[in-house]
Structures are given as structure tokens and as C-alpha cells.
Amino acid sequence: MNDYIVRGIAAGGQIRVFAATTRNVVETARQHHEMSPIATVALGRLLTGGAMMGTMMKNDSDVVTIQIKGNGPIGAMTVTADSKGRVKGFVANPQVMLPLKDGKLDIAGALGLGVLSVIKDIGLREPYVGDTILVTSEIADDLTYYFATSEQVPSSVGLGVLMNKDNTVEQAGGFIIQLMPDAKEETIEKLEARIKEVKSVTQLLEEGMTPEEILEHILGDMGLEILDKTPTEFYCNCSKERVAMAIMSVGKDEIDQMIEEGNPIEVKCHFCNTAYNFSIDDLKHLRELCEKRK
Structure with missing residues (x-):
């Protein structure tokens, strides 16, 4: 299946939504950088979030760059995306290895404490820069916190990467769900309850859900409308x-x-x-x- 991002609305426009499947994007990055499983999952989450944030940009020439600088062994991570679904990224230490924590890859341990920066180049003299601390260093929570504090947009971000035993990428994807300024209290309460019921994105991917099905699973009877579908790919314009x-x-x-x-x-x-x-x-x-x- 080719990678793509869907954009939509729910509750009559009170909620805007994005969801993506990015297996090929993340696998391409893994191959380019010869990454360890923990580096693949960490960068894969950021690539997925960055790809969706890129499609939020209005103009073809707009670019968003997300940087994470932590004190963990993975070092810094950088992802750049545009409005056409093209995304690229790298980590400072692609071969990082850490012991499992509670049976899972220790992404927070790999990143450590630090700062998440979002730089938006939208053609102005100076780019917009928003900096926030890493609240959990799990990336999805950190982007959720960024949207709430830097853009004042209440959001829920879910990101997941599932690895095969041979260290290739089995599944990758995620969602961003945001409340619009005119959202009513009943809509907010209903959405909050739905978000709490959501399994991890990795589990949804493991069940083979498409981006559309993930959004349907979360928003159910809240009047989900898919507005468009954008192909996404790992793309570097170097020469x-x-x-x-x-x-x-x-x-x-x-x-x-x-x-x-x-x-x-x-x-x-x-x-x-x-x-x-x-x-x-x-x-x-x-x-x-x-x-x-x-």
C-alpha cells in the first residue's frame, strides 16, 4: 500500500483531523541511514508527525522543520516537510542501542531531556519559531504539548512505528486531531472521552487499520468527513x-x-x-x- 495522508473535519467543522500511513517513508529513512530499531521508531514517529504538519501549510513553497535536541544517546533529530506530503529527516546517532524498558523500545531514554523546536518558513522575512520542552520524550505527547502551548490549539497526536523481527518496518502511521476555536463544550467533552478510549496507534496499525479507519474508530458518530487525500513520501531535493x-x-x-x-x-x-x-x-x-x- 502506498503511503498517504488524509485530511478531514468532524462535528460540523468543530474538529479538524489528519491521519497518515507512512510505512514506506520510515523504511526508506531506515535504509538511507542504516538505523537501529530504536532510531527507526524515534525518527519514524517524527517523520509521520512532520508529514502531517507539512500538509497543514497553505502554500506550495511553505516548509516546516521540526528539531528535537535532547541529552540522550540518540542526539538531535531533524525532520523537514512541505505541503505536498514530501518529508525527510535524520538523527545524529542512527546506530543507537538501548536495553528494552518494560519490554518496549526505550524512546524516551534515547531522547532524554531537551527541547522541541518547530520552524515554519512561510515566505516572510523571518521564519516562525516555536520552542517547547520535551514533556515525555515520546514525540507524540511532545507535539501535543507544542500545539497547545505555541499555537494555542488543543490537539491530540498519536504516532506509531511497528518493526519486524528482521528490523525492517512493518507498519507506521498516526493521527492529529484538533479542536477549532468555535468548538462547543459538549463536542469537547465527547472528543476527550473518545481519545481516552483509544488504544495505542501501534495497536491500531497492527490491526491493519487505514488512516480513514483510524479516524472512524476514534470519531465514530461525530460526523467525520474526509476532505482530501495526499500521497506522502521520503523525498530529498539534494543534488x-x-x-x-x-x-x-x-x-x-x-x-x-x-x-x-x-x-x-x-x-x-x-x-x-x-x-x-x-x-x-x-x-x-x-x-x-x-x-x-x-
Whole structure:
């Protein structure tokens, strides 16, 4: 099944909803970064949440970046998504391993204490930045807290990644359910009761539920309407030209030093781990371009 995100409303527009299936997204990330199971689940949750948050953006050029910086052994995680369902991400330590905690992967232990930052680039002079603390370091709760404190939108976020015994991804997905400003008290109470009854997202995925079925399971008789369906994929827009621009940005002196050392260089993209090689002739050409820019 191809990955996709659905967007909808319920209770006559008092609630807006998003749900996603992201198995291929997370498996692609696992392969690119050769990640351990715990890193795959952690980044997979953030990729799923980021993909849904990307589709909340209004314009084609809008981009949302989510960063988690904790003091745990996994280090920092970064995910970037756009309004078209394209998402990419990486972790600082993709091979992190920890003992199981209560029979489960210890995501909170891997992340530790820290900060979650959401950066929205919507074409203004300065991007919007919202920072919140990690409340549980389980990612879904942390995004729920972000929406409540930074955007003042009461939300419920559920994210899950299920691994196979061979460490490939079996299932991944999640939901974001948000109350709109005009939500009535009875709607709020009913939704809160429904959310409390929800099993873990992992269990819903294990049962083979589609995004539509997950939302139907939660919202039931609350007048769910699916408005649209957007394909989602792990997509990186890196290229040798973009990497060349990054090399040029370090300046002529740094490039001179690379040339003097007499060895070709390899530069890897953080997001997809693709390696780009630059020969001495390539570096000399970039140096010439630096000179012409003066």
C-alpha cells in the first residue's frame, strides 16, 4: 500500500483531523541511514508527525522543520516537510542501542531531556519559531504539548512505528486531531472521552487499520468527513549543484586549503546520506566561481 495522508473535519467543522500511513517513508529513512530499531521508531514517529504538519501549510513553497535536541544517546533529530506530503529527516546517532524498558523500545531514554523546536518558513522575512520542552520524550505527547502551548490549539497526536523481527518496518502511521476555536463544550467533552478510549496507534496499525479507519474508530458518530487525500513520501531535493553551493559558501581560503591537500573530497547529505564526490578539478572550478562572485 502506498503511503498517504488524509485530511478531514468532524462535528460540523468543530474538529479538524489528519491521519497518515507512512510505512514506506520510515523504511526508506531506515535504509538511507542504516538505523537501529530504536532510531527507526524515534525518527519514524517524527517523520509521520512532520508529514502531517507539512500538509497543514497553505502554500506550495511553505516548509516546516521540526528539531528535537535532547541529552540522550540518540542526539538531535531533524525532520523537514512541505505541503505536498514530501518529508525527510535524520538523527545524529542512527546506530543507537538501548536495553528494552518494560519490554518496549526505550524512546524516551534515547531522547532524554531537551527541547522541541518547530520552524515554519512561510515566505516572510523571518521564519516562525516555536520552542517547547520535551514533556515525555515520546514525540507524540511532545507535539501535543507544542500545539497547545505555541499555537494555542488543543490537539491530540498519536504516532506509531511497528518493526519486524528482521528490523525492517512493518507498519507506521498516526493521527492529529484538533479542536477549532468555535468548538462547543459538549463536542469537547465527547472528543476527550473518545481519545481516552483509544488504544495505542501501534495497536491500531497492527490491526491493519487505514488512516480513514483510524479516524472512524476514534470519531465514530461525530460526523467525520474526509476532505482530501495526499500521497506522502521520503523525498530529498539534494543534488551535486546544491552541495557545490554549500562548499562555495565556506569561502575561497577554505577551498584553497582543500586543493593544497591534493585529495578529492566526499560530502554526504545529512537528510538522505547520498555521497557527492568532488575532484581537485571540481574544487578549482568552484574556486574560480568564488573569484567571479567578488
